[in-house]
Amino acid sequence: MKKKLSIVDIANSLNISKTTVSFILNGRAREKRISEELVERVLKYVKEVGYKPNSLAKSLRTGKSNIIGLLVQDISNNFFATIARQIEDRAYKNGYKIIYSSTDNDTQKTQELIAMFRDRHVDGYIIVPPEGIEEDISSLIKDGLPVVLFDRYLPGVETDYVVVDNLFSTYNATRYLIDKGYKNIAFISFNNQQTQMADRLSGYNKAMTQSKLTTSIKEVDFYQDEKLMTEPIMAFLNEHPETDAILFGNNHLGTCGLKVLKKLDKKVPEDIALICFDDYEVFELCNPPLTAIAQPIDAIADKVITLLLNRLNTSVENGVKQQVILTTDLRIRKSTK
Amino acid sequence: MKKKLSIVDIANSLNISKTTVSFILNGRAREKRISEELVERVLKYVKEVGYKPNSLAKSLRTGKSNIIGLLVQDISNNFFATIARQIEDRAYKNGYKIIYSSTDNDTQKTQELIAMFRDRHVDGYIIVPPEGIEEDISSLIKDGLPVVLFDRYLPGVETDYVVVDNLFSTYNATRYLIDKGYKNIAFISFNNQQTQMADRLSGYNKAMTQSKLTTSIKEVDFYQDEKLMTEPIMAFLNEHPETDAILFGNNHLGTCGLKVLKKLDKKVPEDIALICFDDYEVFELCNPPLTAIAQPIDAIADKVITLLLNRLNTSVENGVKQQVILTTDLRIRKSTK
């Protein structure tokens, strides 16, 4: 194994000081009044032998790593995977690498991951925050580290974030169902207090009460295991046979719901109408195709990374945090009459 | 921003040398005959102030990073995302972090990423290799770095890898179609020479020629953009109206195919039968549900990370590389008569 060249090797080979090499490689040649001729000689040699500075050493000295830490809830969920992918592309184009992990919405795991990222001198953070992580995020911000949240925000914490207008989205979808004549509309959601879910619930509630309809809400716990997710949904539908429409809180619940309805042999939309928050391939291809509240995935990814790159570039700590609220798109397909 | 504690701060606070602190923290106290009493005092204090060694400095000195580099083709593809997720979990449980990226099957991008990983002193590599990357992989191996490939392998390069029995899988699926009486079976695949695709093609060819049937192969280029993928497929089907069954080379082609058939208003399986390599939610939920060749995702992820962890733990460079070939499962659903 031929050992890697260091800046000292370069300096020695050229009989100059490593300081000079460093200045030249960091584009400070002009500033440091190093002769054109020497600059060229060094650059040529460096290229010739393929020398690449050791970025660990560089990070140790400068405190910068050119790494962005990305914490999503679950990278195997299509919504997060697609966003992660786009963020990754933009990051690379701007000279940043991504180090990522799934939080599983687990507070302790997330704390450990944030600590790990910090430890690695990550330059910026993109986080889909679980509940109870307020302090850790605040601490990052207090220490001047750029943080962008998305999908949900933390009410007590002032930070940049990108979310969609959840409340209006479900309000709008519920109104759509009501206008179609559905009366027993159920909302199936996750049992957690995060803003995105709370807002989706509020939107549903608002539309229902406005129309003087009785709400029917089922909150289930999140599990990776499919059975543990489908069983409570099935139980709920059996207990509420009057249900004529369902609004699902997210794509995961929607697909579980589809499986349940298939098992129960319910016809969509004859027996029951469906709308799901989040859109993806499954909903477009299943039969009938599902009406869905589509989040603007491209725009979310774009805003998130743009916000973070801005923070990273303007080292000035601009106190004003940006809150971006994007709108969703109700894609009407054939799962409603 | 309170600055982070360093080992020197700890040493100073306790009026001892940082060497001693380092020895104690690295479990070499006994070996270095440091008194029980001091060990306890140091550990207690370190815990008290929450000191964590700077891992960059540590990596710089030791050459180890406890980071695994993961290069998949596309993290937003369900197959890779699910495997990535499981690898991530196992890695974390074993004290390793993951740094990942999508290669897009782009050789140059992959080369840059490998260089970047190397540069960051990544301890081990998990790679879904694109074509033309043989030399870079060989170079890693020559330098004693653990590398595990999956999904495909590189014929000229001796390394650990985990793949499925692609040839038999498509042979078997094609036979299944033939036995059902289909005669004009098309194979739609990607236009590349990688082992997994080549083997899938061979399996199809073998079954067809064995039964003296004429093969009908469409190879399309890969694009992220959906339109660019669906158009050639649609063109192919229009040119070959006799086609009574299609075998798709992977999940991406399968979903594109589903969309095309929907547009052409073809009935499955009445007008045309379908089987797709790779299985996932869409195929289970679409109507009719699709017969699919399911790869053993859990087993693949498990084997990959187990192989790598073994290499990482047994610093001995055991020359014998392991090749793991797993079997697939033909999940018969209703997309065939």
Add this chain to the structure above:
DNA sequence: TACCTAAAATAACTCGATTTAGCATTTATT
């Protein structure tokens, strides 16, 4: 008391870069 040895701890070097402060020359100014 002087000497030796094992135990306990440490000074100094290293990893590979960046950065600060400064040293010779040469050129310009008075």
Add this chain to the structure above:
DNA sequence: AATAAATGCTAAATCGAGTTATTTTAGGTA
């Protein structure tokens, strides 16, 4: 000619650890 300023480059300190080689201390022995 003496001094100041500009030019071109570099020695040494630094980041925060791990590691090697060495010193100090305590206790036992002759």
